[in-house]
Amino acid sequence: MGRVRIQSEPFDPGTELEGFGAGADVGAVVSFTGIVRGAGELARMEIEHYPGMTEAAVGKIVAEAEARWALADCLVIHRFGPMQPGERIMMVATASRHRAEAFAAADFVMDYLKSRAPFWKKEFGADGEAWVAAKDADEEALRRW
Amino acid sequence: MGRVRIQSEPFDPGTELEGFGAGADVGAVVSFTGIVRGAGELARMEIEHYPGMTEAAVGKIVAEAEARWALADCLVIHRFGPMQPGERIMMVATASRHRAEAFAAADFVMDYLKSRAPFWKKEFGADGEAWVAAKDADEEALRRW
C-alpha cells in the first residue's frame, strides 16, 4: 500500500495530495513537508544517501507504520542532491479513517526517517561547509513508539 | 498572522498549501484535511454553524496556538452547508521553523475545533437523519493542552 520515492527532482505537495486516499473511506489526511532553512546564511544544502539501502529502510518504516495504524495510504518522498533554502526536502502523507491514526503515523514516520534512513545533510555557507550533526533528541524520540 | 475562512464552497488543499509559509524561514509545514466518511451509507452531511461566533471562536483558537508555539503561519478553512461523502470538510495548516511545533499546533487547533467551534453535523442516510453526537473523548482531549 505505502509508496516511497527517493529522488533528486523537486516535487509539489499539492499535486501529491490530489486524490490522496480517495476511494478508501478516509476521514483524515495529514501531510508534513520539510523545507531547507537558513535563507541568507546558507548557500545550499547537499543531501547524500545510500542508494538501495535508502529505499529498503524507508520502505520498512512505512510498513511498520502500516502495521501499527489502520492507514488507507502512506506516501514518503525524500530528495537527495543539492538544494537551496526554501526548497522542499521531503514530505510524508498519511490517510486514515480517523485523525489520531493519521497524525500518529505521520509523526512516527518522521521520527524514524530522522535517524534510521541513510541520508546525510551537508550545509554550505559563507563560513565554509559542515555536515549536519545528528541530535541526541532525535534518537531519544524513537523511544516514544 | 493566522487566517480563518468559514465558507460553504469547496476548497483545494494543494492550492492553499502553495507558497504556504514562504518568505519566513520555515522548516516544517503540517496540514490536516478532514473528509466526509460514509461512502455507500451516507447520502449527505449538513453542517450548521453560528455565523459571527464561528469566526470569533476559530480566530481565538488560532490566536491561542500562535501564543503557544512559534508559528510563521496558521490557516484554518472550515466549510458549512451540505456535503457528500469524500468531500473535504475542513483543513488546518501550520508553518514553523521546527517539526514539533508545527505538529503540536495543528493537533491543538484540531482538538479545539472539535468541541469549541460552533459547528454541528447532521447525517442523512437510508435510515433517516441524525445529528452527530459529540464524543466524551473529544472533550477529554482538551486536557492534553
Add this chain to the structure above:
Amino acid sequence: MLDVMYFAWVRERIGLPREQVDTEATTVADLVQELSAREQRYALAFADLAALRVAVDQELTGFDAPLAGAREVAFFPPMTGG
C-alpha cells in the same frame, strides 16, 4: 429585548432559529425557566440542560451567567466541528 438563537436539534425542537424575547430574566437559567413555562416545545428542548451549551453574546458560558447588558443568547448541543 434579547435576541435568542437556537441551533441544531434545539432549533428543530423549538421550531425556529431565532426570536426576540422580551424578558426580565437576570441569568441564563432564569431565561430557560421562563421559556420552558411558555410552551411544551421549549420545555422539551430544555429538559436536559447537561445536553446543552449556551453562549451569551457569542461567548461560551454557563447557565448561571448573568444577562445584564446581553444582546444575544444562543442555545445548542455540544459542538461537533473539525
Add this chain to the structure above:
Amino acid sequence: MLDVMYFAWVRERIGLPREQVDTEATTVADLVQELSAREQRYALAFADLAALRVAVDQELTGFDAPLAGAREVAFFPPMTGG
C-alpha cells in the same frame, strides 16, 4: 571479496566512496582494525567508533556483527534524514 562503502565525512576522510577489500575478517570490528592498520586516513576515520554507524548488506547492525556471507559493508555517521 567485500564491497566496503563510506558515506558523508567518513567518505571524505578516507577519500573514496567505495572499494573492494580482500579480507579474512570475521566481524565488522576485525575489518575496522584491519583497515585502520593500513593507512592513517583509515585510522583517523575509525578513531571514534561511537561516532560511527555500520550496515552489513544494507541492514544497520553493530560492530560485533559477523561478516560470514556478507557482500557489502558500509560505514557512516549517524543519519540525518527528514
